[in-house]
């Protein structure tokens with residue numbers, strides 16, 4: 001299964017350093033029957049994916065390109081469906097699957113590291129199960145500055161409705177770690 005994002009991005013490297021510092025040891029890009037998670041805890045069967053905001057339909061940051069809209073729209077839908085199949089298959093095989101957004105790892109690396117650490121040490125998963133993904137964006141005005149964004153649940157393919165908002169290209173903001 002071909003990957004669709006760059007590996008070893010800066011946020012990912014930072015996360016790995018934080019985990020290492022906590023004594024958390026993992027395998028990188030371990031081969032499973034449903035692709036290679038970014039981090040895997042093979043014995044505990046925990047798979048961690050860091051999903052790029054653009055490729056995987058982040059509700060906060062997905063911005064549809066202004067040209068080749070048909071192509072990108074099909075691509076987005078295909079990527080989300082593949083994430084759904086991959087997650088379902090791994091879970092059916094007894095893996096615990098954690099999916100983080102790349103912006104989460106960038107903005108709050110400590111929190112993400114803590115969460116992974118918690119799941120690895122307790123085996124308890126506290127991620128929300130719906131995990132909304134943008135699957136389609138409609139332009140509502142001729143300039144393409146107002147959009148209707150359709151969301152689906154990653155885990156059960158539930159339709160999570162749509163939202164109308166102005167097109168925006170939000171920047172990630174690093175947040176201060178909790179004390």
Ligand SMILES: [Zn+2]
Pocket residue numbers: 053058059060061062101102103104
């Ligand atoms: Zn994002």
